[in-house]
Amino acid sequence: EVQLVESGGGLVQPGGSLRLSCTGSRFTLAEHYMGWVRQAPGKGLEWVARINRDSSEKLYVDSVKGRFTISRDHARNSLYLQMGSLRADDTAVYYCATEAWWRMDVWGQGTTVTVSS
């Protein structure tokens, strides 16, 4: 079964940093635009960032610009989200997903980030 698997979530203090990873199982990430979507507890979905296949284009939601960086490593078949200056309102389940023509086709199971002192 094709899968995306996220990791790296956890508890972090406000102002801290965290790096999320997403790897493909029987799935080649390099062939796809990739993105991150988050969901705060009890809330709806929020698109966070997208990266194209050769990493030449990266887009972010305004609320994370300057704090988060999306990247990818084709050799490791992986996608990353480096998160810094974390705030309480960054607390969420973070999903990685393939993104094609502004739709998310394949989703991971999510990794939970909690920002709290």
Next chain:
Amino acid sequence: QSALTQFPSASGSPGQLVTISCTGTSSDVGAYNSVSWYQQHPGKAPKLIIYEVSQRPSGVSDRFSGSKSGNTASLTVSGLQAEDEANYYCSSRTGSGNVIFGGGTKLTV
């Protein structure tokens, strides 16, 4: 940019038809045919069920259909079944090339 507008809840009885709406602006839903719909069961990842307004991915039941008129997109679920009970989210391309989601609609069967 504010989220697309969805009614928080909808309901129907088994076998019935339900329509869920998603209202945006002339800069997102009204401007592009890049509207998608996702189904999310509690504790699970979202699943794409409609893309490009009315296209169904392979394997998605034809009981799900989508449409758009002006700044409002709609998801119709016909022949409601118990397993359709879930949260449904719409999304659209924006003028800046990002993606914006709706607030979600909880469908109760």
